[in-house]
Amino acid sequence: MCVEIHVSVTDMAERFYSELRRRYYTTPTSYLELINLYLAMLGEKRQQLVAARDRVKNGLTKLLETNVLVDKMKIDLSALEPVLKQKSIDVNALMGKLAVDQESADKVRKVVKEDEALAKVKAEDTQAIAADAQRDLDEALPALEGANKALDSLDKADISEIRVFTKPPDMVMTVMEAVCILLGSKPDWSSAKQVLGDSYFLRKLMEYDKENIKPQILQKLQKYVNNPDFVPEKVEKVSKACKSMCMWVRAMDLYSRVLKEVGPKKERLAAAQMELNATMATLKEKQAQLQEVQNKIKILQDQFDKSIAEKEGLAKTMALTEARLGRAGKLTAALGDEQVRWQESIELFEQEIHNVVGNVFIAAACVAYYGAFTMHYRQLLIDQWIVRCQELGIPISASFSLINILGDPYEIRLWNAEGLPRDTVSTENGILVTRGRRWPLMIDPQDQANRWIRSKETKNGLKVIKLTDAGFLRTLENAIRMGMPVLLEELKETVDPALEPILLKQTFVAGGRTLIRLGDSDIDYNKKFRFYMTTKMANPHYLPEVCIKVTIINFTVTKSGLEDQLLSDVVRLERPDLEEQRNQLIVRINADRNQLKAIEDRILKLLFNSKGNILDNEELVQTLQESKVTSEAIKHRLEEAEATELMINAARERYRPVATRGSVMYFVIASLSEIDPMYQFSLKYFKQLFNSTIEISEKSSVLEERLQILLDQTDHPERPDVPWLAEFTWQTCCELEDTLPCFNGIKREITATPITIKLGRLEVCINPENWQGYVSDSQLPPYSEEMSEEEKEQADGVRGHWDQRLGAFQKLVLIKSFMEEK
Secondary structure (H helix, E strand, O other), X not given: OHHHHHHHHHHHHHHHHHHHXXXXXXXXXXXXXXXXXXXXXXXXXXXXXXHHHHHHHHHHHHHHHHHHHHHHHHHHXXXXXXHHHHHHHHHHHHHHHHHHHHHHHHHHHHHHHHHHXXXXXXXXXXXXXXXXXXXXXXXXXXXXXXXXXXXXXXXXXXXXXXXXXXOOXXXXXHHHHHHHHHHOOOOOXXXXXXXXXXXXXXXXXXXXXXXXXXXXXXXHHHHHHOOOOOOHHHHHOOXXXXXXXXXXXXXXXXXXXXXXXXXXHHHHHHHHXXXXXXXXXXXXHHHHHHHHHHHHHHHHHHHHHHXXXXXXXXXXXXXXXXXXXXXXXXXXXXXXXXXXXXXHHHHHXXXXXXXXXXXXXXXXXXXXXXXXXXXXXHHHHHHHHHHHHHHOOOOOOOOOXXXXXXXXXXXXXXXXXXXXXXXXXXXXXXXXXXXXXOOEEEEXXXXXXXXXXXXXXXXXXXXXXXXXXOOHHXXXXXXXXXXXXXXXXXXXXXXXXXXXXXXXXXXXEEOOEEEEEXXXXXXXXXXXXXXXXXXXXXXXXXXXXXXXXXXXXXXXXXHHHHHHHHHHHHHHHHOHHHHHHHHHHHHXXXXXXXXXXXXXXXXXXXXXXXXXXXXXXXXXXXXXXXXXXXXXXXXHHHHHHHHXXXXXXXXXXXXHHHHHHHHHHXXXXXXXXXXXXXXXXXHXXXXXXXXXXXXXXXXXXXXXXXXXXXXXXXXXXXXXXXXXXXXXXXXXXXXXXXXXXXXXXXXXXXXXXXXXXXXXXXXXXXXXXXXHXXXXXXXXXXXXXXXXXXXXXXXXXXXXXXXXXXXXXXXXXXXXXXXXXX
């Protein structure tokens, strides 16, 4: 099929040249471009359609799920009501029993608290007595600990050192006497030596029963303790071991005296402790009773809490269900009317996905090949391709449209606002400019593309250059680096070789940078860079080496496009209020449609991204509701605006015959360049002439009269008497054949191959195509009727009633058919 596309374009290019003398070439590169373009477009378009379908399908699924949930929730809500009622009764009963038990527990708790307070006081008193006794004991403990530590430092050698004395020093004897008294031995040296010889001597000292020293022993010991020389410091000078024993003796004395003072306190402590124990026992019993009551209360409280939780759970479930039903109502109100439309949209998307292979293939062929052709030849190619796809079983839409396949309504409206004419050809050209892989070269004799590109890209920092500019390469280089768009205007039939790397997009990567060679240097290539080219030449001849590098797009104004432009001019001059109102309305309608589309996309996106039960998302439902309210307001505003637009358009349509006549006149004048290249008139000049003709024409308050005046003035603009006036008049009449009923659809094509036919007894030399073109049964009613008897009788003279039956132009056609030289 790709080969057939390529061959068909080649054939059409030959026909294009033979009929319009316009050159266009196809090359193998064009064929490869078609394949690459198709592969890129197919994946993109399929992904776009699948994503759009899935979004709508998801929205529809959520809506259908909501409807199912609503029915289920209504049943659940009816079932929950009696359960919640019974649970409320159970909770109230538990609450009453809990109150009674709680009152009983409070009484017990009060008694226990009183007993606890009393026990606390007694415990504090007991603790005070114990603390007082302990303080007294703590006074003796340091001395006792010091003595034990000193004894612990002695060894057998220290003890043996004392035993060797035959006659010990007085201080040694004094210490040993005191030790002997405490150990229950005689206070003499002989007994002392025996005591020292005991292997458990030190152990006996350390484990001595200091709690139960007899009073008479303590009495005997006072003589030694009160001796001013009986102190560790002085004894240490005589014997280290005796010093430790001296410290022990004094510690035993001190501890005994302290213990004597602490004794009564211990007795009080014991009595207080017994009383406290009794009080605590009583308290423990009462606490056990309280605990038993509290356990019962806890069980009841747990049951009550559980019942309360169940009741609250049921209430929350009911509230949630009611809230969900409320949100479902909002959601249904917001999206209910979308269900049918979304279902239809899904079916359309499914159909488009099914046909995407063929649709994108034809669209890619359009982008790759048919930009240089005029509307008529483009349609011939598309019709031929569609028929062939259908023959080969390639799925394709019956009503294929490049605008529907590759166009974005929002983007197209934006193009129109930026100055792109609204006719089909201009819109298709806009798609070719933005979707082609190669940079566009626009044939733009009327500067329509130039003005549109300027308006479209000015906000992006557009740079406008000409090949005749001294520094155009420097400007181009800066734009490539910065990613700014560039418009190369007034291009001729050749392209500067320095532009070839840009046209072929010969970028390469070096050191992690994307570069392109321009002239003698490599520069950074910004992917945001865009390159546009326009030529004012009406029929340029670009050689194949140029055609393969660019996408040639024919932006020559069309009749319908020019007609709309001239209609705007006529209404602006005749009814400026109407035209201003229409322009404002178009802007408002476009803005509203864009906002409406954005809201719908937002609704579908919110639905697509929602997780879990959509009815639990209050924010989402609220947003959807607000979006729908806004959407409805916009729709209402759009309906009013579109109704107003219809009224305005109806009023504007009254002036369309004038615009149609002006469009015909322009194309007649433009076609004169085919007679002689000297006959060149710009669209700008023609529009100035057209507008000035309207401004200086005779005024009339009656619309019909005013329109007739404008038509007459448009037919006879002030012009000099030139040699081509006759041809101009003939061309004008032929071009008007489709706009005026008096011409009855007469064809204008005239061939040059005459043949001889008989008309009655008259042989005449006539071109058969001329005769079929001008005197066809379906075109000239006067020729289609059967000849009357009177006419047959007068057929010899070939006169009849032709003078009465033919109009002036029909007579002219008849004469031209028989006498082409005229």
